[in-house]
Amino acid sequence: RGHGTTDQDGEVVATLCGVVERVNKLVYVRTLRARYKPEVGDIIVGRVIEIAPKRWRLEINFSQDAVLMLSSMNLPDGIQRRRTAVDELNMRSIFEENDVVCAEVRGFQHDGSLHLQARSQKYGKLQRGQLLTVPAYLVKRRKLHFHHLEQYDVDLILGCNGFIWVGEHVVVREIADLKEDEQKLSAEAETFTPIETRRHICRLANAARLLSALGFTLTVELIIQTAEASVSSNVEINDMLGAEFYVQTAEGEAKRRGDLLGKKR
Amino acid sequence: LISGDLNLDSTLPSKLPPPPVFRSSAAPPPQGSPASRRARDDTMVGLSEGEKHFIRGGIAQDLRADGRRRLQFRALTVETGIIPQANGSARVRMGATEVIASVKAELGKPTILHPDKGKVSIYVDCSPTAAPMFEGRGSEELSAELSVGLQRCLLGGKSGAGAAIDLSSLIVVEGKACWDLYIDGLVVSSDGNLLDALAAAIKVALSDTGIPKVNVSLNNETDGEPEVDISDEEFLQFDTSGVPVIITLTKVGKHYIVDATSEEESQMSSAVSVSVNSHGQICGLTKRGGAGLDPSVIFDMISVAKNVSQRFYTLLESAFAAAEAVADE
Numbered sequence A: 001r002g003h004g005t006t007d008q009d010g011e012v013v014a015t016l017c018g019v020v021e022r023v024n025k026l027v028y029v030r031t032l033r034a035r036y037k038p039e040v041g042d043i044i045v046g047r048v049i050e051i052a053p054k055r056w057r058l059e060i061n062f063s064q065d066a067v068l069m070l071s072s073m074n075l076p077d078g079i080q081r082r083r084t085a086v087d088e089l090n091m092r093s094i095f096e097e098n099d100v101v102c103a104e105v106r107g108f109q110h111d112g113s114l115h116l117q118a119r120s121q122k123y124g125k126l127q128r129g130q131l132l133t134v135p136a137y138l139v140k141r142r143k144l145h146f147h148h149l150e151q152y153d154v155d156l157i158l159g160c161n162g163f164i165w166v167g168e169h170v171v172v173r174e175i176a177d178l179k180e181d182e183q184k185l186s187a188e189a190e191t192f193t194p195i196e197t198r199r200h201i202c203r204l205a206n207a208a209r210l211l212s213a214l215g216f217t218l219t220v221e222l223i224i225q226t227a228e229a230s231v232s233s234n235v236e237i238n239d240m241l242g243a244e245f246y247v248q249t250a251e252g253e254a255k256r257r258g259d260l261l262g263k264k265r
Numbered sequence B: 001l002i003s004g005d006l007n008l009d010s011t012l013p014s015k016l017p018p019p020p021v022f023r024s025s026a027a028p029p030p031q032g033s034p035a036s037r038r039a040r041d042d043t044m045v046g047l048s049e050g051e052k053h054f055i056r057g058g059i060a061q062d063l064r065a066d067g068r069r070r071l072q073f074r075a076l077t078v079e080t081g082i083i084p085q086a087n088g089s090a091r092v093r094m095g096a097t098e099v100i101a102s103v104k105a106e107l108g109k110p111t112i113l114h115p116d117k118g119k120v121s122i123y124v125d126c127s128p129t130a131a132p133m134f135e136g137r138g139s140e141e142l143s144a145e146l147s148v149g150l151q152r153c154l155l156g157g158k159s160g161a162g163a164a165i166d167l168s169s170l171i172v173v174e175g176k177a178c179w180d181l182y183i184d185g186l187v188v189s190s191d192g193n194l195l196d197a198l199a200a201a202i203k204v205a206l207s208d209t210g211i212p213k214v215n216v217s218l219n220n221e222t223d224g225e226p227e228v229d230i231s232d233e234e235f236l237q238f239d240t241s242g243v244p245v246i247i248t249l250t251k252v253g254k255h256y257i258v259d260a261t262s263e264e265e266s267q268m269s270s271a272v273s274v275s276v277n278s279h280g281q282i283c284g285l286t287k288r289g290g291a292g293l294d295p296s297v298i299f300d301m302i303s304v305a306k307n308v309s310q311r312f313y314t315l316l317e318s319a320f321a322a323a324e325a326v327a328d329e
Helices: A084-087 A175-188 A195-214 A218-233 A243-264 B001-009 B034-041 B049-060 B140-156 B194-207 B294-327
Strands: A005-008 A012-016 A018-023 A026-031 A045-050 A055-059 A066-073 A100-108 A114-117 A124-126 A130-131 A146-149 A154-158 A163-168 B076-080 B089-095 B098-106 B119-126 B172-173 B177-189 B210-219 B227-237 B245-251 B256-260 B271-277 B282-288
Touching: A005 A026, A045 A154, A045 A163, A045 A218, A055 A100, A066 A100, A130 A195, A130 B049, A146 A218, A154 A195, A154 A218, A163 A195, A195 A218, A195 A243, A195 B049, A218 A243, A218 B119, A243 B256, B049 B245, B076 B194, B076 B294, B089 B194, B098 B210, B119 B140, B140 B177, B140 B194, B140 B245, B140 B271, B140 B282, B172 B210, B177 B194, B177 B210, B194 B245, B194 B271, B194 B294, B256 B294, B271 B294, B282 B294
Parallel strands: A066 A114, B119 B177
Antiparallel strands: A005 A012, A018 A026, A045 A055, A045 A100, A055 A066, A100 A114, A100 A124, A130 A163, A146 A154, A154 A163, B076 B089, B089 B098, B098 B177, B172 B177, B210 B227, B245 B256, B245 B271, B271 B282
């Protein structure tokens, strides 16, 4: 007898409206619009809201803020060493307030908030793109959450907490190069995202918004499929959020599921 | 801890807003510290440098975050008659921005200065459901700004000259009785471009307004005060062809955009709101934002706004017709 159930006259009765799940002998009811339930090893995308002594506090779509310790983060010079007081003072040079960060859940603290780590090269600050928020239950746990879409030169990161990052592809490289990047950002006009990449980013972002509004589970294949369907139907990027394309996508998905059921039988 | 903070609102000095309720981890930051300043400046979730750069790049390249061009509006939906107790009401949705406008008419006495004109008062309120910072007195500044902007565009100057709503049509008995219109706007959900949405909602609400017909009988016994009999059946509709709409042009970098989302508005250097009526005449002008604008730029923005307003009128009319069709069904 797990969450969402209660014992009534010896019978297990559901207290919530949802799907009944069974794990061995545990029976629980999972609601359809569940809050994000983090697990160890989840890839999440969060936004820095505060810099505290030796840690960053990130906002993820959860009831509490997550904590990213300075020691769980690779230092700019790449050397493995003890964090000194100078490192602590230079925390802002790594992540500032309002930065978007990709990290992995390392564990839970005693009060239930999350501990994150960003040690591998592919985690870290996300720039040059846009962040979308979708309901967390639409992103299921898969083997891969980072997707580099070569044909579009776009990075798509599906955070398990419902934050989705669609941005320009960033070549994974030594963090020492990041300083150059900062200066480049300030010399703006020449370094805006090229228009073709931007079109792909907008199309994928709109596909994700559309699918989340329709309530479909978000997977890379579905997002790419929707974006490609919009291109083949000659739908303008902003018209993707209009009524006709909604209907078209919903019908396409219904047909696909119907075919799947037909094949199973 | 959090619910206790909300009760302190009345005792704290007025310039400290209640701390945003979704910060569950931190205690309320001391006043003046960087954290509290950030909490006060945050109209919404902050943006990182990379995202801001992305938004600016999009506007420069004429492809905004949701695929719109610079001068394109979001999808506009309109509903009328949502408040049955009011004389007229409308709800307008532009993307994620949602506003409700209602018009109530009450009999009152005209002012001595203008015995032949009725009175209109416009007031806007921001609901706390739109953003956490609108709780308590947090929305006062924004509400006042929106109310004044709308009054300037729709009511004309102090003498009543140049008003979009014909005030003389509101008179019942000259010098004795007139209609007072109370126009209220409510911001339910805020995602940028509030002024445009409110003006559109007011225009639609006025189209939906029915003023009851009055039968006046001049009675010598009651001290010259006429007896007014308000009929329940017959209604007079307003003529709203003269009511203008407001187009807000937000300047980001070197380009202007129309219908900015709140993320795009956070990047603006200045914004000019132009109220244009269906004849293409300008009824009001408001400039917001700290950056200075060259006069030639303002002229350019005004002409762009006039062009855009034609399209907005057709959009609004088709949305209104769709709403009426639904209401008739």
